[in-house]
Amino acid sequence: DLVDRLKTNGTMDGKKIIDGTISKYLNIISYIQKRAIADELLTSMITNPPLSRRSNPRPAYRMLELKQITDEIMEEFKRTKDLFYLEMHDYVQFLIASPTRPGMETISLKMSNLRLLKNKDGVPVLKVFVDHTKTGDFTYPVSPEFLRLYSDRLMSRFESLEQDDYFWFPKDMRTRATLQGRIRKNFVRISDNLGLYKFNGKVRPMTSIRHASIQRMKKDGVDLYEVVKVHNTSLEMEQKHYGAETDDQSLIDLHDKIYAKRIK
Numbered sequence: 001d002l003v004d005r006l007k008t009n010g011t012m013d014g015k016k017i018i019d020g021t022i023s024k025y026l027n028i029i030s031y032i033q034k035r036a037i038a039d040e041l042l043t044s045m046i047t048n049p050p051l052s053r054r055s056n057p058r059p060a061y062r063m064l065e066l067k068q069i070t071d072e073i074m075e076e077f078k079r080t081k082d083l084f085y086l087e088m089h090d091y092v093q094f095l096i097a098s099p100t101r102p103g104m105e106t107i108s109l110k111m112s113n114l115r116l117l118k119n120k121d122g123v124p125v126l127k128v129f130v131d132h133t134k135t136g137d138f139t140y141p142v143s144p145e146f147l148r149l150y151s152d153r154l155m156s157r158f159e160s161l162e163q164d165d166y167f168w169f170p171k172d173m174r175t176r177a178t179l180q181g182r183i184r185k186n187f188v189r190i191s192d193n194l195g196l197y198k199f200n201g202k203v204r205p206m207t208s209i210r211h212a213s214i215q216r217m218k219k220d221g222v223d224l225y226e227v228v229k230v231h232n233t234s235l236e237m238e239q240k241h242y243g244a245e246t247d248d249q250s251l252i253d254l255h256d257k258i259y260a261k262r263i264k
Contacts, residue, residue: 003049059199060211066096072190084169088183090150091168095209097146098128099231102206105130107180112163124151140230219253 003022010016026048036042061069070092077085091107100106109128117125126142147154161170169179187206191197197204210231217227256263 058208058211059202059204060215061196061204061208063096063212063216065194065196066092066209066212068194069187069191069196070096072194073186076186076190084172084182085186086153087169088186090153091183092187092209093150094142094146094168095206096212097143099140099213100128100130100210102209104176104180107166107168107183108176109167110163111157111161111165111167114158114167116158 003026006017006022006025007019030045030048033042033045037045070089073085073089073092077083077089094100095102095106098106109130113129113131115127115129117127119125123144124147125144126147128140128142130138130140157167157170161167166172166176172179174182184206188197191204214227214231217230218224
């Protein structure tokens with residue numbers, strides 16, 4: 001009855017909500033029931049009805065577009081002399097070079113979450129360990145060009161900062177949520193000013209950087225299983241949420257790939 005009412009009439013205030021929100025409500029109810037069973041207040045749980053959760057499509061940025069955005073962030077630093085923009089520039093570059101989820105998961109990284117390794121050829125490898133993600137613990141490597149291009153500004157942190165210090169904006173006294181909000185608003189502002197924020201009738205917030213990483217690996221020929229594994233997602237989510245690209249260039253790329261022999 002609850003689900004039926006939420007899907008037809010909405011909340012008590014008449015506000016319409018999506019299936020994803022309803023699913024979160026049901027998860028809370030399930031948690032309460034589990035607690036009640038543990039405390040011997042209930043003997044069984046109700047079975048939640050199935051919901052068709054839909055993900056909002058977010059088209060990926062192209063690498064050239066991300067370069068335009070990061071170049072403009074650096075220009076803002078040069079114009080304003082505000083160190084926030086210099087740090088934001090490197091932070092966004094980290095997002096581009098990582099399979100991470102932009103947001104609190106990344107802005108809250110501490111020195112204890114990062115470690116420098118080396119492969120058999122002596123190439124530095126930046127290892128990131130996140131102990132709280134949507135699916136639990138998660139470890140991933142950062143693309144090598146990130147250290148190659150920005151290590152001069154970042155390597156000293158491994159020697160000067162304590163393990164409990166934040167890696168990004170370590171001296172900023174604002175809360176991580178406030179800081180992430182400022183980064184997000186500036187990213188959207190700059191992307192919009194460059195005419196890049198809206199694409200194919202859809203907006204591209206910071207989460208679209210992650211989509212770009214997935215698309216880039218697929219084009220590089222990385223096995224799809226490895227792509228979803230390093231992005232801490234699933235094949236189902238990749239196909240449903242990240243894989244659909246409807247712009248003209250993506251269609252041309254798909255055409256040339258699947259009809260390669262016929263074109264030849």
